[in-house]
Amino acid sequence: MAWLWDDELEFGKFCRECDQYLALDYFTERSCYAGGRDTICRPCQNYQNKLLYRLRRENPAPVDGRCETCGGRRALECDHSHDTNEFRNWLCRSCNRKNRKDNEQIMATMRAALRARKEMNK
Ligand SMILES: [Zn+2]
Ligand SMILES: [Zn+2]
16 A cells, blocks of 8 residues: 555665556655655656546636636646546646645654554564
């Protein structure tokens, strides 16, 4: 399971998208990420790029250029569900990042709960 990051080994990591354990070479180097690698593998990244291209074409950005969450007129990003690959809405960078942060918070809580349970079973 991809969110068991504690169990990651030195020579590879789990792709957050396809849940596969892959060698580090499969992940694009990114200095801003933890471990210096992207969180999803290259094949998944290619797939996501193609998917985003299609979603953008099928769901044109709002003509008035406003974020669908805060109404702000900023550069908009195409937000989609990673579970169903369906288009969600057009968000500005800060709303999109806030969404992601909420998700990361949920993941962090789950990991903490799991760790606590492991401790108890010792
Ligand atoms: Zn992958
Ligand atoms: Zn916004």
